[in-house]
Amino acid sequence: MQAFTQLTGIVAPLDRANVDTDMIIPKQFLKSIKRSGFGPNLFDELRYLDEGQPDADNSQRPLNPDFILNQEPYTKASILLARENFGCGSSREHAPWALLDFGIRCVIAPSFADIFYNNCFKNGILPITLSEQQVDELFKEATSNKGFNLTVDLEAGCIKGAQLGDINFSVDNFRRHCLLNGLDDIGLTLEQSDFIKQYEAKRKAQAPWLFAE
Amino acid sequence: MAAKTLYDKLWDAHLVHQQEDGSCLIYIDRHLLHEVTSPQAFEGLRIAGRKPWRIDTNLATPDHNVPTTTQERSVGVNGIADPVSKIQVMTLGENCDHFGITEFKMQDARQGIVHVVGPEQGATLPGMTVVCGDSHTATHGALGALAHGIGTSEVEHVLATQCLIQKKSKNMLVKVDGVLGKGVTAKDVVLAIIGEIGTAGGTGYAIEFAGQVFADMSMEGRMTVCNMAIEAGARVGMVAVDKTTIDYVKGRPYAPQGEQWDMAVAAWQDLHSDADAVFDQVVVMDGSKIAPQVTWGTSPEMVLPVSAQVPNPATEQDQVKASSIERALAYMGLQAEQAITDIQLDRVFIGSCTNSRIEDLRAAAEVVAGHKVATTIKQALVVPGSGLVKQQAEAEGLDKIFEAAGLEWREPGCSMCLAMNADKLGTGEHCASTSNRNFEGRQGFGGRTHLVSPAMAAAAAIAGHFVDVRDFG
Numbered sequence: 001m002q003a004f005t006q007l008t009g010i011v012a013p014l015d016r017a018n019v020d021t022d023m024i025i026p027k028q029f030l031k032s033i034k035r036s037g038f039g040p041n042l043f044d045e046l047r048y049l050d051e052g053q054p055d056a057d058n059s060q061r062p063l064n065p066d067f068i069l070n071q072e073p074y075t076k077a078s079i080l081l082a083r084e085n086f087g088c089g090s091s092r093e094h095a096p097w098a099l100l101d102f103g104i105r106c107v108i109a110p111s112f113a114d115i116f117y118n119n120c121f122k123n124g125i126l127p128i129t130l131s132e133q134q135v136d137e138l139f140k141e142a143t144s145n146k147g148f149n150l151t152v153d154l155e156a157g158c159i160k161g162a163q164l165g166d167i168n169f170s171v172d173n174f175r176r177h178c179l180l181n182g183l184d185d186i187g188l189t190l191e192q193s194d195f196i197k198q199y200e201a202k203r204k205a206q207a208p209w210l211f212a213e
Numbered sequence: 214m215a216a217k218t219l220y221d222k223l224w225d226a227h228l229v230h231q232q233e234d235g236s237c238l239i240y241i242d243r244h245l246l247h248e249v250t251s252p253q254a255f256e257g258l259r260i261a262g263r264k265p266w267r268i269d270t271n272l273a274t275p276d277h278n279v280p281t282t283t284q285e286r287s288v289g290v291n292g293i294a295d296p297v298s299k300i301q302v303m304t305l306g307e308n309c310d311h312f313g314i315t316e317f318k319m320q321d322a323r324q325g326i327v328h329v330v331g332p333e334q335g336a337t338l339p340g341m342t343v344v345c346g347d348s349h350t351a352t353h354g355a356l357g358a359l360a361h362g363i364g365t366s367e368v369e370h371v372l373a374t375q376c377l378i379q380k381k382s383k384n385m386l387v388k389v390d391g392v393l394g395k396g397v398t399a400k401d402v403v404l405a406i407i408g409e410i411g412t413a414g415g416t417g418y419a420i421e422f423a424g425q426v427f428a429d430m431s432m433e434g435r436m437t438v439c440n441m442a443i444e445a446g447a448r449v450g451m452v453a454v455d456k457t458t459i460d461y462v463k464g465r466p467y468a469p470q471g472e473q474w475d476m477a478v479a480a481w482q483d484l485h486s487d488a489d490a491v492f493d494q495v496v497v498m499d500g501s502k503i504a505p506q507v508t509w510g511t512s513p514e515m516v517l518p519v520s521a522q523v524p525n526p527a528t529e530q531d532q533v534k535a536s537s538i539e540r541a542l543a544y545m546g547l548q549a550e551q552a553i554t555d556i557q558l559d560r561v562f563i564g565s566c567t568n569s570r571i572e573d574l575r576a577a578a579e580v581v582a583g584h585k586v587a588t589t590i591k592q593a594l595v596v597p598g599s600g601l602v603k604q605q606a607e608a609e610g611l612d613k614i615f616e617a618a619g620l621e622w623r624e625p626g627c628s629m630c631l632a633m634n635a636d637k638l639g640t641g642e643h644c645a646s647t648s649n650r651n652f653e654g655r656q657g658f659g660g661r662t663h664l665v666s667p668a669m670a671a672a673a674a675i676a677g678h679f680v681d682v683r684d685f686g
């Protein structure tokens with residue numbers, strides 16, 4: 001996983017509540033058995049005017065000119081600003097894969113759906129939860145200033161560059177640690193193998209039916 | 214000792230280790246897999262040269278991509294017309310064969326939607342932790358299990374370590390007392406709950422459903438309710454273990470037997486919240502006031518009783534909400550204040566992990582028996598949740614009732630719930646669907662989904678538009 005320390009990038013405002021994972025990446029693209037290549041189909045139904053197919057040449061498809069990520073300079077955005085309950089719906093990790101593939105490394109919203117939030121950290125994307133009010137302010141600034149940039153510093157837990165001044169945010173320690181260092185958490189868990197084995201031995205005595213031969 | 218909620222008990226029983234930073238390692242008893250969210254996890258495992266920690270906790274079945282016509286199914290994987298879908302189903306087969314994981318393949322009678330298969334096989338048991346790379350894993354909480362969906366990285370993590378790194382959720386109690394009216398089902402209850410707390414109302418919480426309504430409810434009904442906990446934002450939905458649970462589990466293929474059964478049943482007696490347990494949030498509703506529900510918009514919280522009219526954005530004070538309503542009405546092709554019973558339907562879908570169990574099919578069959586699907590309905594599909602549900606339904610003659618009424622009787626799978634196979638809505642088409650998500654495009658590009666109970670979907674199929682199933686027949 002790519003580490004996340006500091007990021008300065010263009011902020012794309014996506015003014016919509018309850019953006020679901022079906023919207024982030026529609027199901028026909030989930031048929032792929034790979035982790036990459038989802039970027040061109042990020043927000044497919046909002047981004048294009050026709051129906052996307054997994055094998056289509058996306059460069060030939062009609063773009064929806066009203067959609068934010070089709071407009072300059074947002075095609076190069078790396079920070080997505082969204083409304084409440086971002087990422088609700090399915091557990092598909094294809095959603096963060098698609099965001100990442102497009103170039104989004106950070107999503108700022110007043111709230112996130114749990115599974116999506118978790119999936120972001122596994123893929124080097126930083127989801128930041130701010131208050132409704134702060135998000136509202138950022139929306140105002142981002143929509144009135146097209147090239148609006150922010151600098152997100154995970155180490156310091158701080159967003160710089162907004163008119164409302166430095167904005168502090170918090171992320172739980174373990175996730176922060178993994179993200180800062182780009183750590184593979186399977187490796188970390190396997191370092192605790194002894195604990196797992198001890199647990200299994202104890203559990204097997206209590207609940208043998210959970211351990212089929 | 215402090216009083217505990219059911220969730221606290223399940224959590225504590227699976228805590229392997231707590232790190233200094235507060236993150237917890239939680240042991241997983243059952244891992245269910247399907248073809249969509251597992252290939253990248255198996256690939257990761259291979260690349261890292263790792264092996265599954267325990268083979269026997271894993272159980273797989275293809276469901277999302279499988280075709281549902283008998284003709285396509287009769288030839289197995291080769292019957293999948295879409296080459297990309299076919300590769301995905303084949304990849305699951307290869308991975309399971311390679312690692313020695315049990316898989317109910319396409320032609321196995323036990324194949325079906327993963328959340329129908331787990332409980333049906335007794336592979337999901339009370340007191341277990343159950344995970345699957347699928348958000349509707351909450352379904353299994355109906356058995357008094359701690360069950361939730363995970364992403365693909367976590368699928369790999371569970372395969373490799375049998376554990377997950379978790380943060381404990383907060384406790385929410387949703388208590389629904391009273392007796393449900395005739396024609397009001399588990400689906401109406403859960404839709405009404407989501408309407409009450411909203412799609413993000415349960416975010417960060419594990420929800421326990423309690424009260425008279427759930428005590429009276431069948432296991433199938435409890436599964437329908439827990440299934441949609443995620444639609445209220447909660448990864449986990451649960452119902453305490455009682456006699457209904459134990460009777461349901463008894464004798465199932467993966468359930469313990471003999472001496473171990475007695476031991477298990479004794480242990481399961483504790484799987485309920487202590488009387489004085491404290492919840493972080495409590496929601497109380499009156500079951501006798503719940504009417505059959507219909508979603509009118511593009512989020513499950515956009516739901517109303519069938520007798521209502523769709524909302525008018527002009528009367529909504531909150532700007533973000535008003536624009537959501539406006540956008541939803543435009544997408545759904547509805548007028549503000551239009552009566553829900555005036556919504557004309559094009560297709561009907563009875564199926565999905567929410568409502569494809571035997572009880573759901575019986576309820577739908579009872580409504581359509583002796584009637585004919587309205588001529589304006591292009592297609593009405595009935596897709597059983599598993600091969601065994603299908604067999605049972607056929608033994609009861611339900612397939613004949615559906616076919617006589619003009620509904621199509623299909624092979625088990627996810628089907629039009631998310632339309633990854635050939636079953637989908639056309640642009641602009643309205644569908645009465647027993648599934649769980651009415652998101653834009655969910656059932657097909659430009660498709661318009663209305664979530665309802667099986668009985669309501671069946672009545673709508675006959676009428677061609679929504680009707681109150683309580684007045685039907």
Ligand code: SF4
Pocket residue numbers: 276277326327328347349565566567626627630631648649
């Ligand atoms: S039936 Fe629908 S919601 Fe359930 S697992 Fe299949 S696709 Fe997901």
